[in-house]
Amino acid sequence: MEKTYNPKTIEQHWYQTWEQKGYFTPQNADTPYCIMIPPPNVTGTLHMGHAFQDTLMDLLTRYHRMKGDQTLWQAGTDHAGIATQMVVERQLAADGQTRHDLGREAFVDKIWEWKQESGGHITRQLRRMGASLDWQNERFTMDEGLSEAVREVFVRLYDEGLIYRGKRLVNWDPVLHTAVSDLEVISEEENGSLWHLRYPLADGNGDLIVATTRPETMLGDSAVAVHPDDERYQHLIGKQIALPLTERKIPIIADNYVDPEFGTGCVKITPAHDFNDYAMGQRHDLPLINIFTIDAKLNDNAPAAYQGMDRFVARKQILADLEAAELLVETKPHKLTVPRGDRSQSIIEPFLTDQWFVKVEDLAAPAIKAVEDGRIKFVPDNWKKTYFEWMNNIQDWCISRQLWWGHRIPAWYDENGKFYVGHSEAQVREKYQLAATVKLQQDPDVLDTWFSSALWPFSTLGWPENTERLKAFYPTSVLVTGFDIIFFWVARMIMMGLKFMDDVPFHEIYIHGLIRDAEGQKMSKSKGNVLDPIDLIDGIDLETLLVKRASGLMQPQMAAKIEKDTRKHYPDGIPAFGTDALRFTFAALASTGRDIRFDLGRIEGYRNFCNKLWNATRYVLMNTEGKDSSPTELSLVDRWIISRFQQLSEQVNQHINNYRFDLAANSLYEFTWNEYCDWYLEFSKPMLQSSNPAGTLHTLLHVLEKLLCLLHPFMPFITEELWQRVTNKTDDTIMLQQYPQPEHDKIDPQIQLEIEWVKQFIQGVRRIRAEMDIAPSKPLPILIQNGNADDQQKLAKHENILISLARLDKITWLKKDEEAPESAIALVGEMKILIPLAGLIDKDAELKRLNKEMEKLKKELAKCTAKLENPKFTDRAPAAIVEKERQRVAKMNSSLQQLEQQQTKIRAI
Structure with a gap:
């Protein structure tokens, strides 16, 4: 056995072996266990959030597979409508072409071609993480089976009156020319302005002052609103405003939504360009005046002077015209939340357009009840409050997107604009008894990718056919996901599962936290703190790391700081830690908290843990090879380690079943490192020299083999390699061994x-x-x-x-x-x-050594204490850094006290 543990030499070999031998395919068993992978985007690459989440899913999958369950971790990817279309459009742009040059059919063919060549990058990375997905039954949201499921659901919902087409306000990306979901909108605080505008009363008797951060939308105003109890304006309710720069008059209305304390207490209402205003417009039957084109230019509903202008060009002109008319009262700096498209980075506009919607109120009621009555359980339990809050205030779901890549809406229009819904044009003609002479055109829009993802728990198993896999694995066992998609994916799967399968899609929902850096900051390219899980596995040199950390979004000053910090912390780059160390780190961090701080110090510690396990196995094999290790009389120490192992087995099983992966990992670490590797291996040395070492030989091998099985779901590669060497079962695999269960009769508290x-x-x-x-x-x-x-x-x-x-x-x-x-x-x-x-x-030499050590400690202590007494540090530094410094001071004080006690003892000799 090699002296040094090298993960690179074992990981690829074992994964290929597992996959080739079909070990990931569900084994025949009485108890089914199923996890659905949240389908990663076909354009995606593995980031820390994926790696963390997939580690937990694989841990559960390997655990239940070893427990003897019929275990399925369903593999698959999402077609990622906007992201995938953008990738191929960028490729065409590099050749001086657009999708319109190719036409829809040829462009979609081009995307399929890209998918075949480049669309499997993230699935290859998942394999690097040791993910034991059922690749033989991998699904894609655009494959024929799932496409049929999508059409079936759309048609059924439409026929029941739960899908409709209408004009409503949606998030609109003026660069991509499509509606987008809330999840595709990144809202962050930016510096802007708040403009106070004077709106004259139509009768000439005064004016009202309104405040706005988007003055260009005033051209679409339908009213000015005040609070009904605001005494300043009660006498004006019902009167009219002469809307500046237009020839329109708009009413002054009263609505409880208005906050009298904000600004002047007067709010301009633009129902076609603001979601809150839209709701108010519905309550007061206000006209919807859309002033934008699809690319956010001013349209024919705006005064002629502004038509054709970009929204921000129009803003400058409108402000200049208002100032010239003495209607611009003041301009104030203002922090505001700006919604940007996560793909295009353009500012999203609330936009009035014809779209397809799902009526969700009737679907939401049974989905709420399923959580209330316990058929679905959130872990941790507090996340059900978030779920209820959204579900009880749910809005109809916009499911159409103005793209070419995706599931095309199964609706056809005749020449008069009337539409017909069905699985195909032929089926539509038969369903609606349309003559062959009636010309039909399919709706050009595609469905929101979340629509097909909502069907994932049953469509991947073969629905609408009643397949054996569907019967075996639906409902699935647990969903592992982040809290950020409870609304967009989790809730919709519950609604669709109950609607079309008449049962919940999963029994438990484990909500994990988000990975942040060691200081608690969100990982982002602009901050230069992103870590690539593959870099942590394989290692990366300093210069390549600096290139990866650089971002075009950074200011030069920020880029310089990031380079300095990187050189300081990683002067030689990041070493290769291997997959098992990374996985164990993720498991050890998986507490029930919302945020998870990832510190490279932890993964380095767990790389050492892998070394410890490797060296312990070498010791065992060197001492047991060729010797009789058949069961015999056991010593007290042998019985002690067996007793402790049974307790460990009980703890780990309990923690995994409770989704406390952190507690399970910590228990495994403590037992392996401290009790087995340190204490028991030390105890074994004199016992192996005794006249009857057989009991210890047997215990060394037996406990190590079972310990490797306990560790396997956390660290699959090293445990497979070591298990093969310990057992010599080269035609078998650890991943199909029985997961150790506690034998309570072997637990002896007295021996412990x-x-x-x-x-x-x-x-x-x-x-x-x-x-x-x-x-x-x-x-x-x-x-x-x-x-x-x-x-x-x-x-x-x-x-x-x-x-x-x-x-x-x-x-x-x-x-x-x-x-x-x-x-x-x-x-x-x-x-x-x-x-x-x-x-x-040597009394004198020892006192001299202690004095030197104490002087050094006192200098460092004075330096740190002075820093903490400096308000510039305590007020400006992040709280985590200040607390870390306080802990250092406390530790140094304790060390100094111990050294002083030693000094006193030695002087007394």
């Missing part, structure tokens, strides 16, 4: 207490060695004081182990009243372990 006594004894001696700088190899004479009969019995039983591991010369029991020389003391319960210091250490 006894071995804990032994460990405290050895630790006490070692602590004194470290404090007094006594060489670890130097045999020590020790004295025992205050020991009782139980202590004497334990000492006699374990004397050989204590002498061997604590490096003792001899052990002497002091009589009850016998006075001890000046000694260093360690306690084991009431019993004192005394190590006489005279003759063991």
Whole structure:
């Protein structure tokens, strides 16, 4: 077995072996277990959020597969309408072409061609993460089976009156020329202005002052609103305004929505260009005046002077004209939330347009009830409040997009604009008894990608056919997802599952947090703090890392700071940590909190953990190879590690079933590192030299094999490699072994207490060695004081182990009243372990060493204390940095106190 653990040499080999042998395909079993992957975009690349989420799903999948369940992790990708269309359009633009040059059919063919060549990047990266998805049954939201499911759902909902076409306000991207979902709109605070405008009363008797951040929309105003109880304006309600720069008059209305405390208490109402105004317009039956074209230029509804202008050019002209007419009162700097398209980065406009909508109120009611009555459980439970809040205020869902790539709306129009809905043109003609002479044109729009994703739990299993996979795996077991798509995906899957399968799509929803950097900041290219999971697996040199961290969005000053920080923290780049270390880190961070701070220090620690496991296995194999390890009489220490392993098995099973992956990982780490690798392997050394080592040989192998099985869902590659070597079962795999379940009859608390006594004894001696700088190899004479009969019995039983591991010369029991020389003391319960210091250490040299160490510590302590006493630091630095500094000061104070105690002891010799 190689001396050094090298993940690169084992990971690719084992994944190819698993996939080729079909181990990811569900095995025949009585109990089904199914997880649906949230389908990643076909254009996507793996980011830290994906890697974290997929690690947790794979952990659950491997766990249930080893438990003997019929386990399916359904693979698949989403066609990602806007993102995919943009990728191919950029390729065409590089050749000086547009999609319109090709035409719709040829352009869609081009996208399919791109998908075949380049669309599998993220699935290859998922394999690098060890994701054991059922690749043999991988689905794509645009494949024929899922497309048929989409058409079936659309037609049924339309026939039931739950889908309709109408003119409503939607998020509109003026660059992409399509409606977009709320999830595709990134709203962030930006610097802007608040303009106060004077609106004259139509009768000439005064005016009202309104405030707006979008003065160009005033050309579409339908009213000015005030609060009905605002005494300043009650006498004006019902009167009219002469809308500046237009020849229109608009009413002054009263509405409770208006906040009298904000601005002047007067609000301009533009129902066609603001969602809140739209709702008010509906309440007061106000006209909807759309002043924009699809590319956000002023249209024919605007005064002639502004027609054809871009919205922001028009804004400048309108403000200039208002100022000239003495109607611009003032301009104030103003922070405002600006909605931008996540793909185009253009400012999104609320836009009035004809779209297809789903009436969701009737679908929402049973979906709410399914969570209320416990058929669906959120983990953590508090997320159901978020779900209810949205579901109880749900709005109709805009499902049409003005794109060419996607599921085309299954509706056909005749020459009079009347439309007919069906699976195909032929079916439409038969359904509506249309003559062959009636010319039909299919709707050019496609469906929102979230529409097909809403069907994912049953469409991927073969619906609308009643397939064996559908019968076996629906409802699925658990959905693993982030809180940010509870509305867009989770809720819609519940509604669609209940509607078309008459059952919930999953029984539990595990909501995980979002990955942030070590300082708690959101990872973004503009901040230069993005980590690529593949770079953490394979490693990356400094110069390549700097290039990846650079972003065109950065100011030069920010780019310079990021380069400086990167060089400081990663002078040689990021080393290769391997997949298992990254996965274990994710599991250890998966608490029930909303945010997860990812620190490279953690992954480095878990890379060391992999080394520890590797070296422990080498030790076991070197000591057991060719020797009889058949079960025989077990020593107390053997029974102790078996007892602790059974407790560990109970804890890990319980934690995984409760989705506390962090607690499971921590339990595994503590047992593996401290109890098995450190203590038991040390205990085994003298026992292997005894006349009857068979029990220890058996226990070394047996516990290691079972421990590898417990660890496998967390760290699949290294555990497979080591399990193969430990068992010599080269035609088998660890991933199909039985997951260890606790054997309660092997748990012995008394043995655990006894071995804990032994460990405290050895630790006490070692602590004194470290404090007094006594060489670890130097045999020590020790004295025992205050020991009782139980202590004497334990000492006699374990004397050989204590002498061997604590490096003792001899052990002497002091009589009850016998006075001890000046000694260093360690306690084991009431019993004192005394190590006489005279003759063991050079008193002068040790005092000199301690003084030097204390002086160094005091200087550093003064420096840190001064920093904390400086308001410039405590007020300006991030709270996490300040707290870290406070913890350093507390730790240094504690260390200084310990050094002073040592100094006092040595002076007394």
